Amino acid sequence: MSTPSFRNWQSVQDEVLRRINTREWTPGDLIPTEAELAVEFGCARATVNRALREIAKTGILDRKRKAGTRVARNPATKATLNIPIIRQEIEDKGQKYNYSLLNRSIETPPPNITTSMQIPVGSKLLHLIALHTADDRPFAYEDRWINLDAVPSAKNTSFETVSANEWLLMNIPYTGGEISFCATTATEPEAIALDCPFDSALFLTDRLTWNGADAITKLRLVFAPGYQLRTSF
């Protein structure tokens, strides 16, 4: 068998994936070492390393020093979600975006907010409620708390024309966060703002953003009926 030449890491990656898909290497198998593959493929070890590293990141391969590289037994599918600014999400669909602030106040938040944001009980946070619309129809209802200790400049911002969504992204750095999705029925203010029946099934996003150890903002986004979150893997 004349081995064709694999001169770049992508072709090496393709070949490795082919061998996995054709069961030439089956789940649980130890595959040859980088050095061996480099010889076989006629390329440098760094090239093989790059290819295998990228595959390992998808979970299809498990790599351990000394133990070698194995085909994973139960590769949990991984998909990458894009979480755009709402305005962009709407404008990308060719629709007209609009934003309106329904409420702005500084309050003591309910306990579930303080605990998830890890903030002293009794702290006051900026509480914003807003509605995002697409082509003048309700799109998403936003209920947000902002940590004024971490974002003092929010105190002097009205958020009447610029959504907190965009303002925070443009002005406040963050290092990470958590996000969760679920289905819920509308609360009364949500049903009114989104102009849908009280018992509608709505898609809900809950988001918490951190800058280092400081909670920046906690956000509850309820989408109008029909919303879908999509991605591919």
Add this chain to the structure above:
Amino acid sequence: MSTPSFRNWQSVQDEVLRRINTREWTPGDLIPTEAELAVEFGCARATVNRALREIAKTGILDRKRKAGTRVARNPATKATLNIPIIRQEIEDKGQKYNYSLLNRSIETPPPNITTSMQIPVGSKLLHLIALHTADDRPFAYEDRWINLDAVPSAKNTSFETVSANEWLLMNIPYTGGEISFCATTATEPEAIALDCPFDSALFLTDRLTWNGADAITKLRLVFAPGYQLRTSF
């Protein structure tokens, strides 16, 4: 300012992210070239390349040949979703998993299935309906179509003890797929199987899996009330 030495790509990455977070480099800015940074950091260009490449993958940097590297203006947050086998998802929570097949038949699917799977109208597919339970309580209701042309061996599999979920993963390679999430109200059979009211808001996952150009399976998963999908970024 005495520049400390950055001898590995992770420390270079940290330093670059620090400069972005501190607004030393602001969104839209062109940052120095790899070669310049390599000199400044006292490391090889490949090291800088690795660091910048990884950052670019998160969307925080935009890189273009000749144009250079810029701090992205609207970095859409990216989160990685783990889509485990349902059994693992349940067992990871320390609960007892059970699976039962409610229906198995070979049918002509409704048109929305044939179109999304890009299959000739009138083709017959294997149709499975199953219930996954956690600690003997309904967890998810599965409605699945399997393309027998792409997976002929499914015809001889009962799917009574092994869920299609696991059987397919263990036996059939795939190259990619699409997934979407939304909220829905229960259909009658779903409400009965999941033992919840008809108007419950349920979390729904729709999944389509491909092997090259062949659709393998299309799956509608409806979760019992309270289900949450979580991740971090």
Add this chain to the structure above:
DNA sequence: CAGTGGTCTAGACCACAGG
């Protein structure tokens, strides 16, 4: 056309963990 990122190479050293 020329500047920038993208990649490959050959060799080297290191870190980790299996036996």
Add this chain to the structure above:
DNA sequence: CTGTGGTCTAGACCACTGG
């Protein structure tokens, strides 16, 4: 202790694309 992956280096060539 030794084999394996993880990474760094210096140099080179290539590919794309902006001007």
